Amino acid sequence: MAFIYIDESGDLGTGKKSCEYFVIAAVKVDKEEVDIALRRIPKKIRARKLSKKLKETAELKFSNSSEEVRRAFLKAAAKLDIGIFCLAIHKKGAAAKIRNNMHIAYNYFIKMLLEEDFGNISRTTRLKICLDKCMPFAEQQKFEDYIKMQIILLFKESPHVLFEQEVSQNNAALQVTDFICGAFGYKYNTSKQGKGCSAYTEIIKAKIRLEKEKK
Secondary structure (H helix, E strand, C coil), X not given: CEEEEEEEECCCCXXXXXXXXXXEEEEEECCHHHHHHHHHHHHHHHHHHCXXXXXXXXXXXXXXXXXXXXXXXXXXXXXXXXXXXEEEEECCCCCHHHHCCHHHHHXXXXXXXXXXXXXXCCCCCCEEEEEECCCCHHHHHHHHHHHHHHHHXXXXXXXXXXXXXXXXXXXXXXXXXXXXXXXXXXXXXXHHHCCCXXXXXXXXXXXXXXXXXXX
């Protein structure tokens, strides 16, 4: 079974306090043993890097973690045989239908992934696509229908695809994906601050298969 974990960073708003970029990132895992190792990362970091007080935190996230913890997550992920994909949408420049609708933004991202990488998935492979629980049910259904249609167009015959939308607190692999997505969010939304914006993405650079900016 192959696994794809998807998360987003930022918001879709365009107000003064909104971030400049909405970022979607995916982690693709082709082997079940690698998926197991990916899921073990949060537990290991809790045990080795956190104080007793922080160990009781319900969920570790990029946004509320120290630089040490962020780097620990990213370094651990970079050691695994995974593929990382990112779409950074410049909200003021992107078409309104992408900028204002989460499932449209996700659809665009998935289409990009399909075109760039999914073609090497075996037709007999079972594929699990897992998202952080972020979409209303109606949008989720549209998203799933879109993916199924695109996969059929790509493969002519569709591999078995399982969709799962889960709260990241209950899914360790999604927690790792949050840190990876957060690294890209930091890069794009702090780029005007000068040097250092790519410090986190440099850690996972060797695993990045695709990084695209949409303006």
